[in-house]
Amino acid sequence: MSENTRTDSESSSPSSPDATPTLDQLGAIDGQLADLIKQREQIVSQLAAADQLPTAMQEKAALGLVLNQTSGEPTPPAQACNDSLWQTLLHIASHCRDQINDTSVSFLGPKYSYSHLAAVKFFGEAAPLAPVTSIAAVFDAVHRGDAKYGLVPIENSTDGRIVDTLGMFVRRHMQICGEVLLPIHHNLLASGTRDQITEIHSKPQALSQCRQWLAANFPAAKLIEVGSTTAAAESAAQDPSIAAVASLPAGRAYGLQAINQNIEDNRDNVTRFAVLGREQPQPTGTDKTSLLLQVAHRPGALADVMKIFQQAELNLTWIESFPMPGSRNEYLFFVEFSGHRDQPSVQTAVAQLGTITHRLEILGSYPVAS
């Protein structure tokens, strides 16, 4: 143990409750923190070498419990996401994992896309994040095992479902092991002045979330759909006639001016992201389960499905229909409800659903985000 880690009451705590603390005491505490983080790094690499390192998700759950004990509040871990002490602990955990190159997280990039901001919120600032250029590529990276986790937008409070994501779940079997809620504040960013703007670039969902504002303020501008909000910011940095709808961090990264801030039509604009990965999180008491199902094409088929949820007293939190690729008038359904797949009532409902559906996939059970 180094000088700094000694719990030295003379150097790190005030000599009496009324005495003003000194800068030395602050320095001593910082030294202890740095030393503890180094010790933590070492333990993480030793656990990894012994193949005993918990997964990033397990570690996150354990961190939540530690934080709850410290604060004395019975908050489930996932709900502590906005707390800055929580973010700091998560950052330290991701920093230690980064030393051993453990967890890679695939997301729709480049950096500073909303998907990137959501990945940082969930996995921590220092997690090894791997940007790709499309939602399909996130699924591919997790499917091939190039990334341990993936992060994709699934639903927005203004605009509804994210079609690219639901389409990929239909085409490729993939598990959900977590979710992140991110408030989305869009900004009009440009390298020139307001008068120079003739085109506005962004991801279709972002343009749609600002549709009324754009129509009222830039009725003559051409709206151009691109792969991500950061890709739009990149173009705006190269051409003063292009403005981007993107995040403020993207604007700062590309040296753009925020011509207008918070231009989303709905002030309560929130996007929900799904965390993709092979892991199956343990029940926490506040969990959610996602299913993909296909019902027979006959009257009352969906009503029969709903009856099963009603009888099992499972509370639905989301239901979306999605056209079946290649067969007109047939639909798949995404259903989410409160509860975990290990719960007996969920198991009974799933067994019954299996007898009346043509396709049934449990996409995952995971802690509810707030």
Ligand SMILES: O=C(O)C(=O)C[C@]1(C(=O)O)C=C[C@@H](O)C=C1
């Ligand atoms: O382009 C981005 O920045 C994204 O992360 C994608 C995306 C989306 O497709 O919904 C994510 C959140 C916002 O709703 C707007 C864009």
